[in-house]
Amino acid sequence: MVPAPLLASPAAQAQPGPDGDIRAYPVAVGDYRTAEDFGFVFFTTPDGRSCGIGPNGGPVGCDAAPADAPAGSNQTVVNSFAPAEYRHADDARFTRDVDVLPVGYRLENWGASCAVVDAVTVWCETYNHHGFTLTPYHGELW
Numbered sequence: 001m002v003p004a005p006l007l008a009s010p011a012a013q014a015q016p017g018p019d020g021d022i023r024a025y026p027v028a029v030g031d032y033r034t035a036e037d038f039g040f041v042f043f044t045t046p047d048g049r050s051c052g053i054g055p056n057g058g059p060v061g062c063d064a065a066p067a068d069a070p071a072g073s074n075q076t077v078v079n080s081f082a083p084a085e086y087r088h089a090d091d092a093r094f095t096r097d098v099d100v101l102p103v104g105y106r107l108e109n110w111g112a113s114c115a116v117v118d119a120v121t122v123w124c125e126t127y128n129h130h131g132f133t134l135t136p137y138h139g140e141l142w
Helices: none
Strands: 041-044 050-053 060-062 075-079 082-087 106-109 112-118 121-126 130-134 139-141
Touching: 041 106, 050 106, 050 112, 050 121, 060 121, 075 121, 075 130, 075 139, 082 139
Parallel strands: 082 130
Antiparallel strands: 041 050, 050 060, 060 075, 075 082, 106 112, 112 121, 121 130, 130 139
16 A cells, blocks of 8 residues: 655645644645655654654654753654653654644654644654654653
């Protein structure tokens, strides 16, 4: 099964999804895939952080960690088999030259989703109720 390409930019500002249901956000369309990363979807947040969603539940993450993460952390990552965590990585795993995911929209990739809630908050979830929210200042992991 080949995922459908995402082609155009959203035409209007989306309404925010209700608390607790990331799937209530509309799915964005745009240039979120690369030829080199089959099965992955990547995006940039409005404030410039880079994130990605792997196929079949993960990895899902951002090349960013909040100010309250452990010292040395530079990634926030979740997989379907474990709770989210902060990591240090020498290479940017989720940074690609792709479109900005607008506020009020989400991307979904084979069961995992990320939404941009507001100008500084990204919310990602995968299977088995694992996920995270991330701002430059604070993160929540589950």
